[in-house]
Amino acid sequence: MKDIALLDTTGIVFMSAYLVSLLLIGIAGRLARKEDSLADFYLSGRGMGLFVLFLTLYATQYSGNTLIGMAGKSYRQGYTFLVSVTFMMSVIGAYLIYAPKLHRLSKKQKYITIGDYIEHRYGSPVLTTFITIVCIITVGSYILTNLKAIGYIVEATTGGRVTFVQGIITLSLIMVIYETLGGMRSVAWTDAIQGILLIAGCLFIFCGIEYQYGGISAVAEKLISSHSDMWHPPDFAQKRIWLSTIIIIFFGISIYPQAIQRIYAAKDAKTLKRSFQIMIFMPFVTTFFLVIAGMVGMNRFPGLDKRGSEEITMLLLNDMAMYIPGAKYFIILFLSAAVAAIMSTVDSALLAISSLFTQDIYRRIWPTASQSHLTGTGKIFSWSIMACMAYFATSLPQTIWRLTEMKLEVLCQVAPAIFLGLHFKSIRGITILGGLSIGISVTLFIMFSENMGVPIVPKPWGIHAGVWGLIANFLIVGYFSYFKRSPVVC
Structure with missing residues (x-):
């Protein structure tokens, strides 16, 4: 696969222009700032409307883990991984339990980070610092999984001419520049575009599968004969794993610090609730389509190892490009969506890390520091974190899905402080x-x-x-x- 480029010269030019446009939006976000404060930089003035809020939540939640990790997991596990649609729907249920009340409190108390809520609710500097450190570590891992995903995509799209390591380093640099330029405002603006691209990209790969491989029913018939072992009903052990996974996703993903920042940034409670109501349908047009892609890949490209299975989406795109007229333009769209979604996710995670360190750790050490000094310190910390994560992304052998599980298993320990503390x-x-x-x-x-x-x-x-x-x-x-x-x- 590495010898075949998914993007020709036209596609690479389009992708490059798209990346430059994101930097320009970052500059526009910087120029649009109303004040040099933490609230303006990290929460976009707390006035995010329905359209932008929904798309920024969507683009943040569905990222490299979905486009690469879930398809790879589906390839390895088979049709039973359709349960992942339920996994992602459970996150919205968790939001609806705690987010409306937390939003009301954030408006009243002017929260910026999860640590602000913890400090106000419990009055314990030790607890606040502990939770902040846990969040920084787990969000850093979140960045790590997405950098691995973007490395796979760049290597595949260029046919190996840009390697996995080179892709991570180059795009990490672009992302950290973009993030430190515009803050939440520019992230939200680009998320609106990236969310639309992501939906369109997922629709394309599903329609391409229907056209090229005869649809879901035809693929299922082939898999029944070639991988009959993967079509047995789940036993009790498998069901326990499913329940366990739902629990860590329910309590883990729903309290991502970057998601909590968006809860704070919503214009009002009504806007927040409507955004979640729309989000409940998105697993059907995102997670479901990528799981199907993994199953098709199992039939089309059998025998891949773990590393190879996480490139299955790229393999299918390349395969379809050989048979579907004009498919290369849709491939440009899908790959742009994949890169955009990952960049959006990493932007958000970097903002979250920056705010956590600045507001909940650095500000405690230097309480007299000005708002502009605090914002600048957070940007420096973002650069440091990105450098570390880029290094680890090129070194650690774990699969994207396993890295996602590990960080959620630690992060979900923070959930009682929020779910129980609010009620x-x-x-x-x-x-x-x-x-x-x-x-x-x-x-x-x-x-x-x-x-x-x-x-x-x-x-x-x-x-x-x-x-x-x-x-x-x-x-x-x-x-x-x-x-x-x-x-x-x-």
Whole structure:
């Protein structure tokens, strides 16, 4: 595959022009700023409307993990991975539980980061700093997974003339420049374009599959004969893994710091709720289509290893280009959508990291620092984080899906602080800190037990380490909050 370029000269010129246009939008965002403050840079003045809010949520949630990781996972697992549509729908349910109330509080208390809420709700600097560090590490991992995805795409689109490593380094540089120029305002503007491109790209690959390979039913018939083992109904062990995955996605993705920033940035509660109502349908036109692509790839290109399976979307695009007239123009569209979605996601993650470090750590050390100084410090931190993540993306061997699981298993330990804290007055900061500490300790112990010589599998009884940690987390919080006869509901 590396010897065949998916994009010809026209496509590469178009892609280059698109990347330059994003930098120009970043400059426009900088020129449009109303004040040199953290709120303006990170939250776009807290006035984001329905159209932009929906598309920026969509472009942030569906990124390289969807376009590359999910198709690769579907290739390896088969039709049972259709359950991932349910995974992504569960995220919206989680948002609707806590986001409206958090939004109202953010308007009243002028929150900028998740740490602002934690500090206001629990009054514990130690808890705030702990959660901030956890979020920075997990969001950094989020950047890592998307940089790996963009490396695969660049290598495939250029036929290997731009290598995996070179693609990551080049686009990382473009992204960090763009992010530090425009902040949330320019990110939101580009997200509106990128979200549309992403939807169009997913529609194209689904329609191409219908046209080129005879549709879903024809593909299913071939897979039944060639991979009959992947068509057995899931057993109880598989169902446990599904339930475990839903739990870490429900509690993990929904509290991404970059998603919480968008909750803060919404113009009002009505706009926020309507955005989520539209988002509930997006797994059907995004996740579902990419899962189908992975299954088609299993039939068309059997025997790929893990690395090869995560290039399956690119392989299918190249295959369709050989048979469908004019397909190269749609391939340009899809690849532009893929790159745009990843860049949007990384932009958002960088903004989140920058705000977390600046607002919740640096500002505590230098409380007299001006708003412009704080914003500049956050930009410097973004550059440092991007350099580290680019290095790790070129070095770590794990698949994109496994990296996604690992970061969610740790991040979901923060969920009790938000979900319970918003609805129960009785819960104190020391209780949340105890649950969080135990939850992360259990998660990391199970996750790395084999490396320490302890005979524990990464998913005991088919359940993720993060779920076992979350169970311990909730039990600690529940015991000390309710069995001590505290007041219950606010």
